[in-house]
Amino acid sequence: MGYGDKLFWLSVVIQRKYAQICAEFDLTPAQATLLCAVRNEPRQMADLAASLGMTKNALSQLVDRTARRELVGRASSAQDRRVVMLGATPTGKVLAEAFYTQVVERLPEIARNLDADDQRDFERVATAVVDTADLSAPVADPPATP
Template identity: 85%
Template sequence: MDYGDKLFWLSVVIQRKYAQICAGFDLTPSQATLLCAVRNEPRRMADLAASLGMTKNALSQLVDRTARRELVGRASSEQDRRVVMLSATPTGKVLAEALYAEISKRLPEIASNLDADDQRDFARVATAVVDTSDLSSPPSNPPVTP
């Protein structure tokens, strides 16, 4: 397997573990990601779509499904009524905090078979990749709708 194959399979390992964690909270991975993204503060829907690599329509459908569970809510921005803000409801915030804590605890298990030095290297590299990634702009390729 080449480097691209390894990265592909790493993404599968991460997604599988993430899905297991989300299922324990009766959330789809998409709902969990959305909830974690707004757990600390309201976010603009357009910014969320870009950050999550989704079309605005796909995000709107995800928000509709998550809002039906009373975990998120939409509101117009106080500065610009045309801007739609998304935030966690009080119930959603409690669930998001518990979910995020579980993700932070269990997702690193994917590296548990590595020795201590490799685990530190993995954490360092993963941090560097995220820190140097622009998560605020849309992906260069057209987004894929789930």
């Protein structure tokens, strides 16, 4: 199995663990990610779409579904009323904090079978990958189908 294959399977391992935690909180992985992204402060919808690697349309649909559960809410920016801000509701903040705490505590379990040196190396490399990733690059909307 090549390096690309290993990365693919690593993503599967991470997604499975994340989905398991999401299910315990009755959240889809997308809803959980959205809640965690806005748990500390409201974010601009356009910036949030780029950070999450979603199109604006896909994010809007996700926000609609999550807002129906009264976990997030939209508001106009105080500086520019054309800018839509998204924030967690009080209920959403409580849920997001509880969920995020579990993710931070339990996601590292994916490396539990590694020895201590390998666990430190894994943490160092994972940190470097995230720190150097461009999480602000926008995702293009798919072309319209005729």
